[in-house]
Amino acid sequence: MEGDLGWWAVPLAVLGGAIRVSTPILFVSLGETLTERSGRINLGLEGTLVFGAMAGYATAVMTGNPWAGVLVAALAGAVFGLVHGLICSMAKVNDIAIGIAMMLLGTGLAFYFGKPFIQPAAPDLPSIPFGWWSDVPQVQAALNVNVLFLAGIAAALVLHWGLRATKPGLILRVVGDSTDAARAMGLRPAVIRTMATALGGAFAGVGGAYLSLFYPGSWNEGISSGQGLMAVALVIFARWQPLNCFWAALLFGGAGALGPALQSVGVTQGYYLFYAAPYVLTLGVLIATSSPNRALAGAPGELSITK
């Protein structure tokens, strides 16, 4: 094998890209699923993702340990989620608008504190070479799977089971479907929603750490460019189901990898149009899956966005 695959390099690069690019989208959409299942929407996860990327990178640079970075990113994400949750518990406060403000604040704080960390290099998160059986470098590159991707799959499975079969899952669903029913059961919806938003923020933080510590693997101000927002839109497409989030994230990862893959075989025409592919796909999916007349199947009853 010469390593020259011609056009075959494109689907291979898209597959590898799907695995690489999808991980942060998967984490954010899982976190947002948790939050939205409790009846609240957090549009600020874009800001959480960027701040998580900065916090994780900075921690890894200072400690030399990428896993410490992941932990700090998760904690920072939880704090952002907690702030969102607590503010939204106040009367008459609009959760969508708070999300926009948190997006602005999160990216602002990330750029502010991240300035000194644009230059230094942080240690990468480890990955597992599943492509060891092949001697084609492109295959090896495509199947070099990061540990966090596997963790994301595990998290999707655990959430899928947890939402259906456990008591906390049931409580979350009751709160999300009817505030009145939850109150009648003696639950405190505001507290549970705040906790769900904090946990969702932690997921988004981990997604951010993946961005800066594995792929693209460095910290800069253009690191996310809307991936957090796409992941939020994706949750609607995934019908608030964690397992669907996984497939949707893979699809979007593949769309995001299309531009660079075509560029690698020499197609440079329309690079920016391919760059827009994930946004167009998200919008198309939103249009196809929304409906003006009926409530969306599987939508939590208390969710402001689908009411």
Added chain:
Amino acid sequence: MAVVEAQVTGGGAMAALRRAEPVVIPVLALLAGLAVFALFLLTQGQSPAAFFGYVWQGAFGSVFSWMNTLSRAAPLLLAALCVALPARLGLVVIGGEGAIVLGGLAAGALALPLAGVPSAVGLPLMALAAMAVGAVWIGMAGALRHYRGVNETISSLLLAYIAIALMNHLVEGPLRDPASLNKPSTAPLADGLQVGMLPGMEVHWGLAFGILACILAWVVIERTRWGFAARIAGGNVRAAEVQGLPVGRLILGFTALGGACAGLAGFFEVAAVHGSANASLAAGYGYTGILIAFLARHNGLAILPVAVLLAGFDASSGLIQRRMDLPDATMQVLQGIVFMAILMSDAAYGRLPFFKARG
């Protein structure tokens, strides 16, 4: 102002107080946000006094800084309207940046065949093209909302990302001026197609049009039956439909109108500031416009002072970076904190003891 009003009306003091509430609460929220930001600066070992001193100096301290501030206020006025107009219908549109970028691009592209045409014909054509493109772009978010039930907040922001990609594609490809080497741009505008300065000022005409647009928006919302219908629909869509109001046409109309304002901002950025369309169009005015609209409670007249204030922070940013060695994201942190404060203040309406009717 509110206090004076209360004293003048005397007997109707209670009514005046209630009218002052929507002014006093945002002002208090703004001050609270600035106070929290001052604490943030203290934790960074920086002096808030020095910071606000430089803001004053860089934004409002001299004729030169006033000109700088007002130049930046021009696009912000129009970008804020892109949020404020749909907001009266209860829509949260945050993708104004996309309409600015595509509006500017349309103006820049149209300037090429219009070279040599008299200004009196060419400039209005360019402005109209920019407004039409902006209206279509944001109107799309409105149409998707009305006909497909797609959330307009998410769709408008996605459309903004798509718009920027489209602009990059066209500016680096079909519309690129071969002479623009380092920064791909459309061909420079012909002399006759450039917008000049306001008489006696170093601020371009965009400011006058921005102010005019804000006043018109206020008149439309507060003094016409369309505005009245929009406010009804913003309060309760079903009630408006039962009343026979054309909710769909209102949504399309107000989102398109907002987009036209943002497109016009793009036109002025190209024809009065940059001289050609390029990546500088995506300067973040659309995002600052969101904050301005919320601070002004989506009132066209209130947008005027708020936009000047935020433009002032923007204008002093360079001075603060140089003198205090703070990162350029400092202003974004400030904006984020103020935004949070203003949204949290929504919980205060009807609750402050000062505004409660006594007896």
